[in-house]
Amino acid sequence: MEALNSLLQGFSVALSFTNIALMFAGVILGVIIGVLPGLGGANGVAILLPLTFSMAQTPGGQTSAIILLSCIYWGALFGGAITSILFNIPGEPWSVATTFDGYPLAQKGRAGTALTAAFTSSFVGAAVGVIVITFLSPIVAEFALEFGPPEFFGVYLLTFCAFVGMSKEAPFKTIVAMMLGFALAAVGTDTVTGTLRLTFGTATLLTGFDFLVAVIGLFGIGEILLTLEEGLEFKGASARINVKVVFETWRELPRYWITSLRSATIGCFMGIVPGGATPASFMSYGTAMRFSKDGEKFGSGVVEGVVAPETAAHAAGTSALLPMLTLGVPGSPTAAVLLGGLLIWGLEPGPLLFVEQKNFVWGLIASMYLGNVAGLIVVLTCVPLFAAILRIPFSVIAPIIIVICAIGSYTVHNATFDIYMMVVFGIIGYLFKKVRYPLAPLVLAVVLGDRAEASFRQAMLMSHGDMSIFFSNKLVGGLTSLALILLFWPMASGAVALLRNRLRRE
Amino acid sequence: MNPFTSVSRFGTLISAGAALLGAVTVPALAQGWQPTKTVEFIVPAGTGGGADQMARAIQGIVAKYNLMKQPMVVINKRGGSGAEGFLDVKSSKGDPHKIIITLSNLFTTPLATGVPFNWRDLTPVKMLALDEFVLWVNADTPYKSAKDYIAAVKKAGPGKMNMGGTGSKQEDQIITAAIEKRTGVKFTYIPFKGGGTVAVQLVGKHVNSSVNNPIEAVAHWRGGKLRPLCVFDTQRIPYKEKMTSTMSWHDIPTCKETGLDVNYLMLRGIFMAGGVTPDQVSYYINLLRKVRETSEWKALMAKGAFNQTSMEGQEYADWVAKAEAEHIALMKAAGFMAGQKK
Amino acid sequence: MSEANDKRAALGEKTAELVIAGFTFVLGAIVAFDSWRLGARWVEDGPQTGYFPFYVGLIICFASIVNFVTALLAGKKGRAFVKVGQLKLVLSVLVPSAVYVGLVGWLGIYVPSILYIASFMLWLGKYPWWKALLVSVGTSVFFYSVFELWFQVPLPKGPIESLLGIA
Structure with a gap:
């Protein structure tokens, strides 16, 4: 009950008129950042840091400053889903999985439903994340310490295994797509030995292929090219634009409570570890597809396929703030900049933050509750506005989207080369889609490839090349076993089905 | 005559007067060069690391005290162990609107990867501080001194104890190699992506020790999770404020005192592109001098237990040249040079 | 045809x-x-x-x-991978996009964006020139304000921006 008292105290700190105004300002700014692929939460936070310096010096100002910054973070989390659903372009890495069902829904004219489902699930995920932070923070922080290189590899392996095998395309096409993703992820500096790989002596390849460039090209540009075959218009333009759609979607959502719960659990786990919001969204989508009654329909535009990744991404994004505060390890680049902010204001993230800066910490946690509510209100009221974007004629919005994509690709590394790569990826995305090579495994491999390899090799250094390290304790053994079970699940269930068929025939 | 023009004329007069006054009080600012557009502050490392934190602190201080008319933006270019950032500045020859903060990868990256750049392609501006390195172990372990720990490593046998560090063939691994050379022990070096991660891995007992910078590990030290054994400097850290109930930074012995004769300091300095004018360099020297006088900067120095040595001009260039020679020697000895077989 | x-x-x-x-x-x-x-x-x-x-x-x-x-x-x-008519449509967007991207390396992002959006609207959308001009210039100005002025994210700029003194 001590947590509850502290939280109430926190609410009294956070609930001032200025702070609530800052919350809405932060959320709106964050949504803009989330929508434009060229801007990340890191940009928004970085730009406001100087402003918050002077804020942090007034009494209680530190709390106001962090409220402003963390609300940008919420806004960006919400905003990432918008372009994923409307144009198949993920504004942020963690909304890639949202495109899988969100975009088909929009094409069917149900953009409003998809947006409402995405925003509401985000809210639910974040709420679960905050509750975990509120009541379990000491236990959870200790748990994160259990994770060394083999455990991280276990987590990544689990993500892959949850996701592969769900592709309906030819297995060898899936393999090619996934392996190409790994190859792309390997380009650049090898983190373990510091040597350059697959750069062929060029300076442009030093930085490797960024995930966002690949995704913007493969999904965004590729999709525009595909749409073009049908003529110069977007499908789904006939979307009903009406606030009523929010309430209709809400009536449907409780049906997916199991998926929500599972996704929130996955998200919190991945956030605390910290494995990150992006793998969390993929893992959650994969498991939802596997365990849902409507698993077959995933990918063709079902609401459940939007609920799963969005809930997990937000639960992860939120609970990732816990290791940041207690251990000083940021779970994302945005969190890293937030962390920089804390340090500059003279707050020191670490085990003592909860003891020494009680008011600040609980003010922040309280602001998470409030900021999340503020975010939901802002984005839900804008659903009709967002859906209306689809009504803009194709020949106006398409070039603008391509310009946005170009800006987004450029800003990743400030490199014009990435804009060229975006077009190349766009062509590849178009061709692959047409001959039915799945793109999702490729993207997942680009995201996780180098991280998985780095943890594998760190683990191998620790064990001197002994593979048994992946079963050396309960935690890593459990993760690895779970991953293997998930991997072989489709084969096992396939074998069972085959056997049953044969028996029936006899 | 339009009233607005007269107002604006009057405004010009005032500002001209102010400039004149300024010329009297701060000669260095009013005469000579000033930035005419946004200044890009390149960080050849990722977000959240030591260099990034320092760059963002400088950006914040400059903005807060309005030290520069034009905005300053921090841009991270971490690709290829920082080569991306250095190559960018190298290729912007003569561009006075770009400055870069360095860490040891100024020397180590070209040596280890063979990427073609050298600090001589850049113009040294000012050394801001030197970053200390401390040998840390988990507080639950029995090692009370560097001597105890090295003895234990020796006893465990070659490669049995893990040293966690940031990156590969960079400062942390160089220090590890230097320790190995002095004492004859052999660690298994495990590279991680960032210093904060290394500290957490040490708290979680996934590695046996680390050579984290003070700022990366201080929170865990204060939380009673880590124990500092010695600092890799010739003198003790001067900050005497108590960090834990019993210890201050000054209470950590130097490694040399405990019989481990290894010293290493990391440059936190500012460079510009090659081919810039002396006027432009002195503008940034002045700017950074002002930054160093602020209370925010002093707080950052104390928090990170930085060695506050600072140099400019020829003295700085000579220091960098010497440091480069030391790095070549250290890296050669460790077998970290590009194309060198271990 | x-x-x-x-x-x-x-x-x-x-x-x-x-x-x-x-x-x-x-x-x-x-x-x-x-x-x-x-x-x-x-x-x-x-x-x-x-x-x-x-x-x-x-x-x-x-x-x-x-x-x-x-x-x-x-x-x-x-079976057809792509029909001639489809290919024509796809290329009618892909080729200008490739040209646009090529121009970015030379002219910066703002001027080619104006040209690209305007020509797209003129040729594919058959809009009157003033509408095309309004939307294309408006978009570039909007992105300039958001990225360069507000968030201070520098985007590629070319000789024309230098002439205007905003590079």
């Missing part, structure tokens, strides 16, 4: 499958080759730098061969 001609296949699906399998094979081979150069063995302290990429490359090559053979054996020769 006639309506019938537009519905003719510009490229057979089989050909496309074969070309793509060949393309991925070449990529796989390049990856495997360069990784072997770096060292791709399993040494005492685990895999070397090129170990994973090397096998990734090999797997790509192998799977590409399977895909190639599958496509060769499959009898769906007649």
